[in-house]
Amino acid sequence: MTQIEREAMEYDVVIVGAGPAGLSAAIRLKQLDADLNVVVLEKGSEVGAHILSGAVLDPVGLDALIPDWKDRGAPITVPVREDKFYMLGEAGAMRIPTFPMPPLMNNHGNYIVSMGNVCRWMAEQAEEMGVEIFPGMSCSELVYGENGEVKGVVAGEFGKNPDGTPGDSYEPGMELHGKYVMLGEGVRGSLSKQVIEKYDLSMGREPQKYGLGMKEIWEIDPEKHREGRVVHTMGWPLGKNAGGGSFIYHLDNNQVYVGFVVHLNYENPYLFPYMEFQRFKHHPMVAELLKGGKRVAYGARAISEGGYQSMPKACFPGGVLLGCSVGLVNVPRIKGNHNAMLSGKAAAEAAHAALAAGRFGDTLKEYEGELRYGPVGQDLKKVRNVKPLWSKYGLTASLTLGGLDMWTNTLGFSLFGTVKHGKTDAEATGKAARFTPIDYPKPDGVLSFDRLTNVAYSFTNHEEAQPAHLTLKDASIPVGRNLPDYAGPSARYCPAGVYEFVREEGKPTRFVINFQNCVHCKTCDIKDPAQNIVWTTPQGGDGPNYPNM
Template sequence: MERESMEFDVVIVGAGPAGLATACRLMQISQDTGQELTVCVVEKGSEVGAHILSGAVFEPKVLDELFDDWRDKNAPLLTAVTHDEIHMLSSATAARAMPNALLPKTMHNEGNYIISVGNLCRWLAERAEELGVEVFPGFPASELLFNPDGSVKGIQIGDMGVGEDGQPKDGYEPGMELHAKYTVFAEGCRGHLGKQLIEKYHLDNGKTAQHYGLGFKEIWTVPSEQHELGKVVHTGGWPLTEGASGGGFMYHMEDNQVAVGLIIDLNYKNPHLSPFDEFQRYKTHPVIAKTLAGGERISYGARAITKGGLNSLPKLTFPGGMIIGCDAGTLNFAKIKGTHTAMKSGMLAAETLAQAMMAGVEPGKDLDCLQDRFDESWLKEELYTSRNFGPAMHKFGTYLGGAFNFIDQNWFGGKLPITLRDEKPDYAQMAESSAYSKIDYPKPDGKLSFDKLSSVYLSNTFHEEDQLCHLRLKDARIPIEVNLVKYDEPALRYCPAGVYEIVEEAGEKKFVINGQNCIHCKTCDIKDPSQNITWVTPEGGGGPNYPNM
């Protein structure tokens, strides 16, 4: 099929912090140098910020670099952190507050802000448009386009109006092709095009396997007497036991609201574990429940995070483009922060692109000089000093790993002369179901804990019922014949939205995919032990519509 096309100097895939920072910095340089550039950002969400979910405590130094007048421009940094608390939860009722002197210094948040990253992205998109960037929400980049020499030519926007049977419906609209001198991929964690690029160009050669976590977040309005504006709480330990690891958080925001969440490392072994139900249990701990009691839950969401850090960071460039932000894995896990690092990676990409185009470098080249710019930046320094944080927790557990990280961060500034590595992918960590007992999770009480379907309702998720399923099985037999037999089909539990179920028809078990429930967390693409599920973009605008996550 011959499709309509548009030409740009730079096409950016994803209107998250990394993609929008790239766009803004490119146009700033364009204005400063008088070099005219055409820059386009495409975003699969129905609006900018609709698919953005993060804790989030934000480190503003990167915003000082990008817009030093951000305060005058009313950037949505409304709540400064006033104080930190860290609690180790040893059981469902017991906890011990950790003295600040015993914490890795990366866990201190003086000078940072509690924010909605979705609202920050909306603000960045406004700045980008003011600078001349074209921002197109509701247009998912569905396929890669290549030049005859193998370099990336651009992307194809997904078709609209394709039925579940793969055939065009009434109102079918073929997706447009967007061609560019350079294409920047900033899709966020486990971007489906980024995944293909890493494989095609072998960008992860010589790197440790990438690692991931699944992050849950809810926003609650709580009674004013239980609210402490600017308070940041982090927890470790319960309910994550028996080989599962991660940590929880609660951030006190403006308007008597708190963000509460749990991050579960996706290297857990027990196939009976349900991350969603672990999060529901977490909220019942007295440390958390005393704040939420009597409150109202107003938002829910979940999203995978890329947390392998520098050890797993792929090569950032390839012929015709770049991969940045959480699509590459620039999150600083020692700080549990990825927004400022994603934005910095985008700014470095923009400066490299602008320099190449001003110098008349032929389009489609591999701008591997980005590596030099990265190596000379504070981003590389920050990721280097945190390189051992995640592997230490994986290898030694919460307590011994925490002790290692305290020594590494506080005594050696992250520069111990050793580098720990975790070479085994998260999906390969899963044990067979016979090795573990099933977990008896309590029923939700409707006050602190809830079921999946009512939670998905709060995420404002919508997909057209009659559309091609965006969760693809490489082999339709594997869920029943392999995963059910060996692992009690863990997709029924690791999915935080109830997408997968097994039903019985005519005496035979059948694997059912309820794609309309999908909140685009990407966990299935990451954790399926058979690596049989591939997440691709659904029709434009589908998925969650987070108002201020």
């Protein structure tokens, strides 16, 4: 194969991903030294196009980064006014009082936001400071230096044929070199996976755990809208089939965010997370809220849930991992954006100090220490046992045990020490023979929708004349192993209908990958029992185009 020749551009710091972590790093670098050359590369068609989050934002990260964000017109204008927790049964709901909950669970002082819009605003702040931001620029490869350090990335490669060969309009992209490279790709990023494996960054840490978060934006009857209301539920419809729950956030303009999270360590391969979400909206409490309204957007993404004990080492020769690439979500609080911002700030400060001392391309150990033992680590350590206790003992027991553990951790100790997660989410999947198929109601087209209809509301688009960004390590496994052993779970765990098993009379079953539908949630890369599906980044600009998720 002919070696591709690319032009190279040199920067002080190269940042992959224009999410809250990457943009925070860029802003902080420029605050510390306006003369630093900083570039941010974003695979979405614009900043915010691939950002999906709940989101109730704890402003602590933004307060530390841009203290005058209110005066600067940040799109953070809906304070949380009331918090409600419910345990759902199929026909009713029981309110869970908030007074026994640890103070860290209180949403007072937090805001309901669109993180996509917050990131768009942060990008404007960064560009005003001189940061170069290039959307529509997927980073497809890492570039290594002579000593094995990461020294850059390949970005902007376009025009490959479906078989991977250069097409007529092929553009090889460029190499962007940095004295340090920061990876803020979000959950399960393709480059982050490579550096975690290459430098064995997860050695001695628990496996990362994940959830699948699905979200719709609804415009509802103004008489039912309560701006600033935050509602969380647990229980029905998941029951004992899986951990998880829902959120309903009332933002402005008579809109609500309706979301549903399923923990991906579920055993029953017949579980259909997307259909659990659709069924949830038919609960009387939810159906009454949405009645007469209309869904205006849909999306999905994986959520890192392993917490403190699952954080890989966040620094490697030549660079660092940021935000969800490390896994900084506080699971009981359902919040990670504040920690993402703090991680970006900490990484910038470590890189700036190193550059000022004449260093480059080395391992920023100072960042690792700050992340684990500073505000981010302190936030996550207090809640480190909630997720594994839930996984081991179920919802009801974990409410008591997890709550008790959070209370004692506020006093500086834990009755449980640090509970291990054990299996990966892929390993947790059980054989189909142990379970009974689940009969899901057909979507009614009013409150609930089929996957392909909803995917249209994610405004997803992929150029079809390119290599599929979802690949199989072994093409025989889906039909030869996953179908007979696990009833073909990829046809269900994907929230976008990417995978299907096609049966035609007189012909062997075919496994079809409709990569055009992909919303980049990466659930397949996480949950496939054989770890046979690999998610990589498609060409720049492709994927969902979320308006204000």
